[in-house]
Amino acid sequence: MKIVIIGGERVPYFLAKKLIAEGYNVYFVNKDEALCNEYSRTLNAVIVNGDGSSKKTLDEIEIGPDDIIVLLTERDRKNFFIARLVQEYYGVRHVVTLLNNSENEDIFTRFGIRTLKVTDLIMSNIEPLLFENQVVSELESETSNRGATVVRVSIDWGSKYARLPISRLELPEDVLIAGIVRKDQYIIPKGDTVLEPGDDLIVICKIGREMEVLSHFSE
Amino acid sequence: MVVVGCGKIGLELATRLSSIGFNVTLIDKNPESFEKLPEDYGGFTVIGDATEREILERAKAGKADLLIVTTEDDATNYFVSVVGAKIFGIPNIISLVNNRENIPLFERTGIKVISPVSLAIESFEHSILEGVEQVAGGIK
Numbered sequence: 285m286k287i288v289i290i291g292g293e294r295v296p297y298f299l300a301k302k303l304i305a306e307g308y309n310v311y312f313v314n315k316d317e318a319l320c321n322e323y324s325r326t327l328n329a330v331i332v333n334g335d336g337s338s339k340k341t342l343d344e345i346e347i348g349p350d351d352i353i354v355l356l357t358e359r360d361r362k363n364f365f366i367a368r369l370v371q372e373y374y375g376v377r378h379v380v381t382l383l384n385n386s387e388n389e390d391i392f393t394r395f396g397i398r399t400l401k402v403t404d405l406i407m408s409n410i411e412p413l414l415f416e417n418q419v420v421s422e423l424e425s426e427t428s429n430r431g432a433t434v435v436r437v438s439i440d441w442g443s444k445y446a447r448l449p450i451s452r453l454e455l456p457e458d459v460l461i462a463g464i465v466r467k468d469q470y471i472i473p474k475g476d477t478v479l480e481p482g483d484d485l486i487v488i489c490k491i492g493r494e495m496e497v498l499s500h501f502s503e
Numbered sequence: 504m505v506v507v508g509c510g511k512i513g514l515e516l517a518t519r520l521s522s523i524g525f526n527v528t529l530i531d532k533n534p535e536s537f538e539k540l541p542e543d544y545g546g547f548t549v550i551g552d553a554t555e556r557e558i559l560e561r562a563k564a565g566k567a568d569l570l571i572v573t574t575e576d577d578a579t580n581y582f583v584s585v586v587g588a589k590i591f592g593i594p595n596i597i598s599l600v601n602n603r604e605n606i607p608l609f610e611r612t613g614i615k616v617i618s619p620v621s622l623a624i625e626s627f628e629h630s631i632l633e634g635v636e637q638v639a640g641g642i643k
Contacts, residue, residue: 361582
């Protein structure tokens with residue numbers, strides 16, 4: 285059984301290194317000649333400089349049904365084409381591909397091709413940040429001409445407030461915690477909400493008292 | 504009918520089909536390619552990448568009886584053909600296959616194939632054999 289990685293730039297390098305360390309037979313196929321030359325010096329893998337969507341190139345590798353094919357080109361159509369080629373011509377059962385446009389997932393699934401939904405993955409990671417930004421900018425626009433402002437405070441591991449409920453924070457006058465951003469969640473706090481290390485607090489206070497708030501939390 | 508790709512083949516085909524009276528929509532991602540269409544072209548045009556669902560939807564692919572794919576990239580042709588058949592349920596798909604070695608993959612997926620190189624070879628062969636028959640007939 286061998287693992288054939290087609291396309292990609294740096295991801296295949298680190299992927300190949302890990303797989304080789306675990307004792308697998310790794311093949312790397314790429315159109316980029318300079319990249320192939322570099323990897324042929326640095327990786328203990330079989331490097332094939334050629335077009336992975338051409339049957340001639342694939343024939344060189346002698347792919348069999350038990351091999352695992354990993355597709356990392358930038359185009360869904362190309363990954364799909366290569367996936368179908370190896371399925372039809374060599375009877376490959378396991379194909380994993382990078383999926384750039386999530387709406388194409390159905391067509392890959394229909395042909396039994398596993399997908400790595402990279403766009404969705406990035407979105408799910410930045411969505412809470414986008415939400416946090418939206419909340420803060422809306423709060424800022426609501427409060428700014430009314431004498432209040434928004435401050436962001438991070439609760440780090442050393443903070444004496446970590447693991448304390450809001451009601452025991454002894455906040456100064458005119459200071460309100462409007463939200464807690466915790467990993468991918470936005471928490472609307474109550475008095476018994478317990479702070480955790482890594483939390484980001486969205487705090488509203490009177491204009492001019494921002495420093496006071498920041499120093500209160502950094503004590 | 505939906506025709507994907509307004510290159511030499513797609514352009515001419517869409518023009519002819521439309522002049523015969525078929526309801527044709529031509530898709531190409533490059534708006535300039537439509538400039539070569541004759542003034543009396545009676546079909547529709549959609550600017551965009553046919554590998555995106557939104558573009559096929561805009562071309563009303565769901566209601567099409569026939570999808571004709573004519574770009575110069577086989578991976579694109581294959582992808583659009585499969586999406587047309589499996590997602591939009593278009594009953595008839597014909598695709599241009601630029602590289603002859605890709606023909607079996609298209610055929611195994613149920614896509615009717617037009618291969619310019621194969622057609623040229625067949626035509627050559629046909630007219631050569633015809634010539635041979637005439638010569639042989641003359642000898643008799």
